Amino acid sequence: MDELRHLLRRAADHAADYRLSLPDRPVGVPVDQAALNKAFAVPLPNAPTPPEHVLAELVAAAEPGLVATAGPRYFGFVIGGALPAATAADMLAAGWDQNAFNAVASPAAVAAETAAGTWLKELLGIPATASVGFVTGGQAANTAGLAAARHQVLADVGWDVERRGLPGAPVIRVFAGAERHATIDRSLRLLGLGTDALRPVPTGPQGAIDPHALAAALRDAGPGPTIVCLQAGNVNTGACDDLRRACDLVHRYGGWAHVDGAFGLWAAASPSTRHLVDGLEAADSWACDGHKWLNLPYDTAFAFCARPDVHAAAMSYAAAYLVGSGGVPAGADLTAESSRRARGFAVWAGLRELGRDGVAALVERCCALARRFADGLTAAGFEVVNDVVLNQVLVGFGDDARTDRVVAAVQADGTCWAGGTTWRGRRLMRISVSNATTTEADVDRSVAAIARLAR
Numbered sequence: 001m002d003e004l005r006h007l008l009r010r011a012a013d014h015a016a017d018y019r020l021s022l023p024d025r026p027v028g029v030p031v032d033q034a035a036l037n038k039a040f041a042v043p044l045p046n047a048p049t050p051p052e053h054v055l056a057e058l059v060a061a062a063e064p065g066l067v068a069t070a071g072p073r074y075f076g077f078v079i080g081g082a083l084p085a086a087t088a089a090d091m092l093a094a095g096w097d098q099n100a101f102n103a104v105a106s107p108a109a110v111a112a113e114t115a116a117g118t119w120l121k122e123l124l125g126i127p128a129t130a131s132v133g134f135v136t137g138g139q140a141a142n143t144a145g146l147a148a149a150r151h152q153v154l155a156d157v158g159w160d161v162e163r164r165g166l167p168g169a170p171v172i173r174v175f176a177g178a179e180r181h182a183t184i185d186r187s188l189r190l191l192g193l194g195t196d197a198l199r200p201v202p203t204g205p206q207g208a209i210d211p212h213a214l215a216a217a218l219r220d221a222g223p224g225p226t227i228v229c230l231q232a233g234n235v236n237t238g239a240c241d242d243l244r245r246a247c248d249l250v251h252r253y254g255g256w257a258h259v260d261g262a263f264g265l266w267a268a269a270s271p272s273t274r275h276l277v278d279g280l281e282a283a284d285s286w287a288c289d290g291h292k293w294l295n296l297p298y299d300t301a302f303a304f305c306a307r308p309d310v311h312a313a314a315m316s317y318a319a320a321y322l323v324g325s326g327g328v329p330a331g332a333d334l335t336a337e338s339s340r341r342a343r344g345f346a347v348w349a350g351l352r353e354l355g356r357d358g359v360a361a362l363v364e365r366c367c368a369l370a371r372r373f374a375d376g377l378t379a380a381g382f383e384v385v386n387d388v389v390l391n392q393v394l395v396g397f398g399d400d401a402r403t404d405r406v407v408a409a410v411q412a413d414g415t416c417w418a419g420g421t422t423w424r425g426r427r428l429m430r431i432s433v434s435n436a437t438t439t440e441a442d443v444d445r446s447v448a449a450i451a452r453l454a455r
């Protein structure tokens, strides 16, 4: 018994040592992947190994290949670092080893998801009556939202897609901004709608959907099953679609409005950015990540649906041995998984740690730091290409080849990490400020390093 206690304490110590090293550790320096693979690729032993040996071997093998994405100077993709209480809660979720499938499998897991779901809706301004599926990521949340959409737009024309599938079904038209996230396309593939169903709608200079173009597209399409994928937070620019106007248009044509707000939906949590997602409450489904800007552990995201009955009709399943799901859809009724990790504990803990003001402050601080980045790099003579309305900054360093060289040099240097992107045909550096621990000093140090390397 003491051995188990010792083992779990060792694991917690390793995690704490790593976390405490983050502010000073090089960020994402190049790794010898072949050597790393080799360290893991020992022959599978026949005999059992004592757990403490396994843990020591794992730590030794993994350490050189860990990327300091949880640290304060990682600005790649849209990646946050898990908050302390959320990290600890996630460790407990592993220790408790609960199956969040339903309230019979784990009453505590369902209660945590239910409470956290209520808080999430309050923070985001999503109607309190909406359902929330706790899913693995924005990809899964988009898939769940679009499954609900598929159900309803076909039910509206008398087609039961859950029973009959898509063969012979009326054609669904899917409108989405030309700058949609690529996971929308994959969700459409997985749902059998196919990417040919997509009708891209032109976007404005910052990548937000052009409402006039959307109106024209809907008018030209005429009546029929219609899904419109809107976006809060373009991965390059941070731009948000005009949700109020777009949802109004979609509903005028009897369609379903889905909002991919993986990170941008968090603009709703602060009075200073709330206007960017004004009208979001009018949508029919929303996808939002916890593991990006909210700084929760992987894999945490939320699929919200204005119609819980539609959400469950699209996602739930029943079997004779499954008792206790009850009348109110919860847990696995709202996701594509059956047995599930109890990710609600970490969500509950992270939100409890921050509080309403803490979530707002996190959003405001990241936006302010993004502007500081933009100002610093502009002052250093480089070109900021986007309107920095949220936490994303796009920077050019001259021609494409030169920008790519600067991005590579920054990644090799290890002071900070930023990725490259192609935006409107141009190679650019993409900086995303999403970490709860990033300070002004981290930004200034990063700006200085980028400027030094660029020169």
Ligand SMILES: *Cc1c(COP(=O)(O)O)cnc(C)c1O
Residues within 6 Å of the ligand: 078, 136, 137, 138, 139, 140, 181, 183, 232, 233, 234, 235, 260, 261, 262, 263, 289, 301
């Ligand atoms: C990151 C992102 C996704 C995908 O989310 P995952 O959590 O990586 O599955 C979808 N849409 C947008 C706008 C995103 O930024």
